[in-house]
Amino acid sequence: MLNKITIIGVGLIGGSLAKAIKATKLANIVCGYGRDQSRLEKAKKGNIIDELSTDMAEAIKDADIVVIATPVGTFNQILKEIEPFISDQVIITDVGSTKTNIVKIVNEVLVKKSKCFVPAHPIAGKEKSGFEVSVPDLFEDKKVIITPLENNAPESTKIIHDMWSAVGADVDFMSPESHDELLGMTSHLPHMLAFSLVNYLVSQNPTASIYAGGGFKDFSRIASGDAVMWRDICLQNKDQITDHINGYQATLSELKDAINSDNSEKLELLFRTAKNTRDSWVG
Template sequence: MVLATPVGCFKSVIEEVGPFLKKGAIVTDVGSVKGRLAREMEGLMPEGVTFVGGHPIAGSDRSGIDAATENLFVGAKCIITPTEHTPEEAVRKVTELWTAIGAEVCFLSPEEHDLVFALVSHLPHLIAYTLVNTVSDVNPEYIHYAGKGFKDTTRVALSSPELWRDICFKNKENLLDLVQRFQESLTSMVDALKRNDSEELESLFEKAQRLRGKL
């Protein structure tokens, strides 16, 4: 069984269908948060049923059946997040599921997964939503002057608000810590601007450019 609802619905779904799951069944998911949620899901499994966390790094800002594509997972990474309680056989079967549809499987603990994706996914979504809202607060009509750079930077702000609301709250601690780090980094650039320190500002831009170039 694959859970593919917003992560905030996982518990209620399992409570509803759990009594119908047979011994030996494996439940996995495609959610963007693991951490405490993965361990909570383990505790909700009926006797003889195993939960194995999964997170395919695929998709887009679109959602629903109309956004489906048969090659969505080909060449995409899929993170599997076993815990110390996850049977190796269940991990093997979930791994085979993802490799069979073309995904490249990687493994992280639930906790490291949430730190990594707070940094490279959840924080960028917050920033994208905030950037668009800043335009709205100044003058929403200015959005019509936006070019490709703005569209690329804020594409994920088209994502489902319900989905991302749940993700942010389920990974709140990591996200709040990284927002603080982001604010400190932004403050460094603001300070360089205030000091008219062009060398420092360029250096900060170059640091980002070097790492971004590795993608």
């Protein structure tokens, strides 16, 4: 059992990880760090965390693992605050949805101490945010991707691997670049489509949602995601996201051409291929 795990940012992901750590007795103490004392006190009262602090040095003191669970746009500042208190005994990790840019920031800010940072990303979440909607089983049977740095000690990477395995996750390893390419397709692009669809609907007819069926609600659900988080993801993974938007626009053009040319065979092929592919995923 670890002595202390500190979570910076006790929101949906941070709060769920805290609950999972406590449920599995992975650490003696789960400490929550944040800027809002009242929010942290509510999290402690709800038994999500054991200790709280708004002082970075205090929060990190004696921690075996520090998990950064804030929007990726905050990492530069947070790492600067953490750097003076990093020792060889602590492992820093994260839950960020982008990796290439985070690794770049880690190397620039932490320099030699970057060996203490093991990047990770749990592919889990909800469209709602805040520790109020956190659950201890959020990561069960979900993928977690670790993108180790070249100077990470094998034992440090194993500790982070084992932490995620202990809370029920299925852990994979890949490069930061491969992560961003993959998540750009499977996560970032779908969110862009959902945001755009809702905005398009409102721009065309603000009352149209009254008549929206279950399909629209299912497709647009993730448009309820946190705006700040997704703003930061776009800025940090912009090349991959814009490439995939361009690629998706090409598939829409193909579909539009098939519709305009009354190409029933092409339309049926497109729809049947998509149906069979999705059915095989969920089946």
